[in-house]
Structures are given as C-alpha cells and as structure tokens.
Amino acid sequence: MNPGIMMASQEGTRTGRSEDVGRRLKYIAPLRNERTDATSEQADYLGLENIQSWTGKLLPIATSDTSEGDDSTTGTANVYYSGDVLFGKLRPYLAKAFHADQDGVCSTELLVLKPQPYMHPRFLFYSLLSPIFVGQVDASAYGAKMPRANWECIGSMKLPTPSYVTQRLIADYLDRETSRIDALVAAKEKMLALLEEKRAALISRAVTRGLDPTVPRKPSGIDWLGEIPRHWETKKLKYVVSKIGSGITPKGGADSYQSEGIPLFRSQNVHFDGLRMDDIVYVDSDTHESMSNSKVLDGDVLINITGASIGRCFYIENLHGAANVNQHVCIVRPEPMIETKFLYFTLRSDVGQRQIDLSQSGSGREGLNFEALGNFSIVVPPLSEQKTIIRYLEKTGNQSNEMLREMQQSIALLRERRSALITAAVTGEIPVEEMRP
Structure with missing residues (x-):
C-alpha cells in the first residue's frame, strides 16, 4: 500500500472515517477515450497553458508560448463533458487538474477522467491536486526534457474513497477554505503589482526627468516623451x-x-x-x-x-x-x-x-x-548625473526588492498552506466534525 493511502487509513480510524479504503484511480474514475479533430484556436479548446498549476483555475487568455509541449497543432483533441475531471500527464510536477463545468475539447496531454457515481467530482479534483498524489505521479514520469506519466501507471495509483456524503462534505469544506486563501493571495498579488508599477514609474521618471525637479527643461522633440532637462540630449x-x-x-x-x-x-x-x-x-x-x-x-x-x-x-x-x-x-x-x-x-x-x-x-x-x-x-545626461541616478535607483531598488521579497514569501506560504490543507482534508487528517459549516 502506498504511503498516502496508509496515512489515510490510519487517520480514518482516528477521525471515525473507517470507510476510507484506497481504490485504484482507474476503477473510481475510468479514462474517457473519446477524441475528435480540433485546433487550439477553437473557443472551447482547453490546453495545458489554460490551467493554473495547483489551483485548477481556468486561465481565459491563451498564450502563444508552446513550451508546454502541447499537441494543439496536430488537430487531435480529447473530448470532455461537464462533470469530468482532467489531469495533465505532461510535466506532472506542475499539478494541472481541472473540474469541467461544461462540455469541451482539450489537449491529449490532459487525461479525461469520468468519476463513477459514488465519486464526488470535486473530491476527486482535490485528491488529484494533493502533493502526495502529484509527487507519486511525478516520480513515475519518464523523459528528461519533457517528462510525462502514462495512464497505466497513474490509473493504478490508489486514492482514499470515503462515503459520498463525506466526500461532498470535504469538497464543500475545501471550496470554502481555498477560496479564502485564494482571495488573500489575489490581494497580495495586487499589492505586488502596485509595487512593481511604482518602481517602474520611479525608474522612468529618473531616466527622463532626472532627480532635481527644479532644473530648466526643454521639449525632447518626441511627443510621448515630453520635456527633459535642458542640458540633457536625446540620441x-x-x-x-x-x-x-x-x-x-x-x-x-x-x-x-x-x-x-x-x-x-x-x-x-x-x-x-x-x-x-x-x-x-x-x-x-x-x-x-x-x-x-x-x-x-x-x-x-x-x-x-x-x-x-x-x-x-x-x-x-x-x-x-x-x-x-x-x-x-x-x-x-x-x-x-x-x-x-x-x-x-x-x-x-x-x-x-x-x-x-x-x-x-x-x-x-x-x-x-x-x-x-x-x-x-x-x-543621455552628463556622465556625472548618470552615476548619481544609478546610485539613487539602486538604493531605492534595494528597498523595493526587500518589500517584494517579503510579499512573495507571504504568497508562497499561503500557497503552501493551501496544498497542505488539501492533503490533510482528502487523507483524513482533519476530523469530519471540523469541516461542517
């Protein structure tokens, strides 16, 4: 029995969830092997790049970056239906899972799983995002540059399967708690973006206006640039x-x-x-x-x-x-x-x-x-002013970097807490009584 399931079984006894018996993924959510001709330009096409790692959130804006190794140019896509759960087999360490709320087509690098009637789709979704499961899949991946896992291995892995009522309770609990964490992350990311914008504006002002607002100015000759210090040159x-x-x-x-x-x-x-x-x-x-x-x-x-x-x-x-x-x-x-x-x-x-x-x-x-x-x-200012501006921007940059690092660390800790919470909930470490609204 794998370590994750052993832990789940032991914790199930402690929390009164004796029904937590590990079952192989291929039995609780068999693979849906339905394909069609499609391209990534289709409105309903879902690529790996459209799924946010570790959260399963849909990223609405597709990217032209093909570094994901997607197969969107081949014209072949997997078909999925509302209620299906998708899991990325390419670079499994990225933890790309998605719970579909409508029908669509997706990259063949996404496995389409059809939860059995006794499996709550959201519980399965969170189980696939557990670092324990992702780590086991990643360990089975092959290929150095673009590692991927195969269904035979993934489908043989076991997941905790408490009763449907318990699954729904856990899924509802994780929906609430992860939403709270995600809101905190979004707020901090907004602050991070504002700090970046403030720093960018500071740099732009220094290299085009200088540090002394009282010096005489002249038109730069460039509409979008505006005025510059009179003794500076445009080249x-x-x-x-x-x-x-x-x-x-x-x-x-x-x-x-x-x-x-x-x-x-x-x-x-x-x-x-x-x-x-x-x-x-x-x-x-x-x-x-x-x-x-x-x-x-x-x-x-x-x-x-x-x-x-x-x-x-x-x-x-x-x-x-x-x-x-x-x-x-x-x-x-x-x-x-x-x-x-x-x-x-x-x-x-x-x-x-x-x-x-x-x-x-x-x-x-x-x-x-x-x-x-x-x-x-x-x-181009005189060299002496260039050096003064450099010293100023490096000093303020160091201060900004410290604030940015603190903010980034705070976001990283929240994301770690999110993953740990998912693992604890789906493996039985959190008593069911504590999950009720």
Missing part, C-alpha cells in the same frame, strides 16, 4: 553604443549543450532583476570560438529580442571567464558616453519598453530587429 541608441547584435543557434542545436564549459545565455536566463543561472547551458570552446560575434563582455547589456519575454534585459558585471548568447538574446555594448547601468535602466523603463511595443507588427510581440533597436530614442 538614437545606435549612436551611443558600439555593438548591437545577437548570437546564433550552436551547430547541433540543443544536442550541443553541455553540463559545463562556457555559459550560453538564452532568453530564459535574462530577467529585469538579474541573470538567472539555474537554467544556464554550456558549450565547448570550439563552439564558443565559432560564435565569435556574440561573445559577451563586462559592461554589455543583454536584451531579449524574440518571444513572450521580448524586452527583458539586464547587464553583465564581474564576468568570470568567457560567455556567449544565442539568437534570442541581443548584446548592446555601450560607448563611454553612457553608463552600462544607466542604459539598462533606460531600456527597462517606459522609454525602452514603449518603443519595443511600437516596433512590433500586428497584435503579437514577434521579434525586435537590430535596426529598430538601433533607432530607439533615449535621453
């Missing part, structure tokens, strides 16, 4: 940098990546708050030398020029050894007239991000070419 980016260029896909693509060697920065490594090295890949020295035009130097600013993360940027500082970038990341190398960090703050401000938006064709953010980037208009 095209290409006139204050010595390089604008990106890398290429290494020969062999992902197969050329190594676990050690020379770092290769990709778009997922470049964020506004720093360069994240937890997902960095490496190439050998020969590959690095063959990409000589995209070698990274101290003082460079890296900016993502394709995909959903277009516009994200950060700078290189205290580089130890060599490094390179792929074709999705552009190197912007400043001339002595502009400080690296001032250029970074400018590109991440409304001045840079607005021009990135304006440079995109249509409604999507398809890509940013070097010519468009070079024609960006930026404001």
